[in-house]
Amino acid sequence: MQPTKKVDSYRFVDGIAKRVLERWAALPGETHVPWTPVASPLSECTVALVSSAGIALQSDQPFDPEIERRDPWFADPSYRVLPRTARTGDVQVGHLHINPAFAQQDLNSVLPVERLDELAELGEIGAAAPSHYSYIGYTLRPERLLRESVPRMVQQLREEHVDVVVLVQV
Amino acid sequence: MGLVQREIEAAGFSTISLSMIPELTASAGAPRIAAIEHPFGMTLGRPGDAAGQLAVLRAALRAMEAMAAPGSVVHLPFEWTSTEKLRLGPPVPPPIARYLVRHPWALPRFLNRTPPVSSS
Numbered sequence: 001m002q003p004t005k006k007v008d009s010y011r012f013v014d015g016i017a018k019r020v021l022e023r024w025a026a027l028p029g030e031t032h033v034p035w036t037p038v039a040s041p042l043s044e045c046t047v048a049l050v051s052s053a054g055i056a057l058q059s060d061q062p063f064d065p066e067i068e069r070r071d072p073w074f075a076d077p078s079y080r081v082l083p084r085t086a087r088t089g090d091v092q093v094g095h096l097h098i099n100p101a102f103a104q105q106d107l108n109s110v111l112p113v114e115r116l117d118e119l120a121e122l123g124e125i126g127a128a129a130p131s132h133y134s135y136i137g138y139t140l141r142p143e144r145l146l147r148e149s150v151p152r153m154v155q156q157l158r159e160e161h162v163d164v165v166v167l168v169q170v
Numbered sequence: 171m172g173l174v175q176r177e178i179e180a181a182g183f184s185t186i187s188l189s190m191i192p193e194l195t196a197s198a199g200a201p202r203i204a205a206i207e208h209p210f211g212m213t214l215g216r217p218g219d220a221a222g223q224l225a226v227l228r229a230a231l232r233a234m235e236a237m238a239a240p241g242s243v244v245h246l247p248f249e250w251t252s253t254e255k256l257r258l259g260p261p262v263p264p265p266i267a268r269y270l271v272r273h274p275w276a277l278p279r280f281l282n283r284t285p286p287v288s289s290s
Contacts, residue, residue, distance in 0.1 A: 005247045007205040009191045012258055021191055023281045030172075030199025033240035034180035042231055050178070052171050053211075072265035073285035096264045098211045099257055106217030115214070115224045124228065135174070138264070140285040142173050150174055154181040165178050166230060167187040168213050169171045169195065 038164065040126075045163040047119075048129035050153070051111040052137025053103055053170040054094030056080040063094030063136055075136040077144035079153055082132045086113060097138050098170055110170050129162045137170060172198025186234045188213050188226070192243050203243040204230040208250055209258050216252070 009025075010018040038045070054063045060080055068075045076094065088107040093100035103110045116128045133153050139145060157165065171187050172195040179185045179201045189195040190213065192205035206213060206226060215222035226248060233244040270277055279285060 005207075005245050005249075007190070007192060007207040007245045009193060009205075009207075011207060011250075012190075012209040014259075020281060021194055024283060025191065025193035025197050027197065027283060029197030030176065033199045033201050034176050035201055035240040036179050036182055036184045038184045038235060042235055045184075047231070050174065052174075069265050071288065072269040073288075096260055099260055100211070101257075102211045102217050108220070108223050109212045109214055109217050112214045112223050112227050115220065115227045118224060119228060119231070125231065137171055140280070140283050141288055146173060146177055150177045154178060154183075157178070157181075157183060162183060164231075164234070165175075165183050165185045166227070167171055167175050167178075167185060169187060169189045169191070170211060170213060 040163065042125050042164070043123055044126045046127045046129050046161055047116060047125045047164045047166060048157055048160070048162045049111055049113065049116060049132040050165055050167045051132070051134040051170065052095070052168070053098065053100075053110045053134060054136035055082060055091050055103065055107070055111055055134035056094060057082060057086060057090055058092055059090070062092060065094065065096060068096060068138075074139040074141040077135075077139070077149060079133055079135040079145075079149040081156065082111065082113070082134060084113060084117065084128050084130050084132065086132070095136050095138065095170060110168055112168070126163075129157070129160050131156060131160060171195055172200035175200045184234070186230055186237075188230050192245070196241060196243060199241075201240050201242075202234055202237050204233050205243060205245045206248060207246075208248070209256060211258065222248075
């Protein structure tokens with residue numbers, strides 16, 4: 001085993017954001033953690049991606065920033081489907097808490113659609129799913145996201161026979 | 171991220187989060203976490219760094235196969251070596267930042283994640 005790295009969660013955040021994130025991490029958390037074992041070798045699994053960056057196809061309805069501007073405690077709770085073939089020039093970023101410039105230069109920095117295809121070509125995963133997903137990760141009121149958006153994402157994951165989901169925080 | 175992840179896991183999919191703030195993701199009940207020390211907005215790596223992005227995605231998937239218990243966390247060994255000064259924040263402060271400047275008494279609500287009842 002190589003020496004173990006400990007990720008410094010606050011290396012890239014300023015003092016106020018660090019104080020907020022440390023506080024949130026210290027709040028009482030969920031005690032029940034669900035578990036679905038990885039049923040097959042990854043080389044046989046279909047893998048989908050989920051990004052919390054609020055990515056939408058430019059041809060799709062954009063995330064609505066006015067929801068958060070009117071009520072800053074949460075963001076647009078909807079989600080968008082991104083086909084496996086989506087590329088950097090096809091998308092826009094709706095998350096108001098990040099610098100969108102990096103994703104706009106290269107979608108793979110936050111939603112590695114092309115890298116996942118490469119792992120499929122290499123045979124390291126069975127397949128990339130036909131669809132990936134994105135929502136806005138900022139919310140202090142997750143109820144509508146969890147009640148309205150996640151079940152529909154789950155339904156499409158089932159329809160596309162997905163086994164494994166990689167969620168990418170932004 | 172952790173809240174969405176646990177719902178997808180509970181629905182019968184095996185999931186892993188790539189997270190810059192693993193303690194926060196874990197407190198939301200995430201089943202598997204691959205912690206990564208990258209700046210916000212570049213979770214997989216720098217724009218154009220296809221090899222770096224591939225290495226991170228591959229490492230997260232391989233870590234997943236080795237995890238045997240709910241709540242597993244692996245700290246990925248990637249080092250952010252660039253010294254380039256990056257603008258990591260949004261072009262304008264997010265609405266909550268501007269709101270809290272005008273309503274400083276609401277700060278405890280924000281820190282405790284107890285927002286006022288929604289009007290929408």
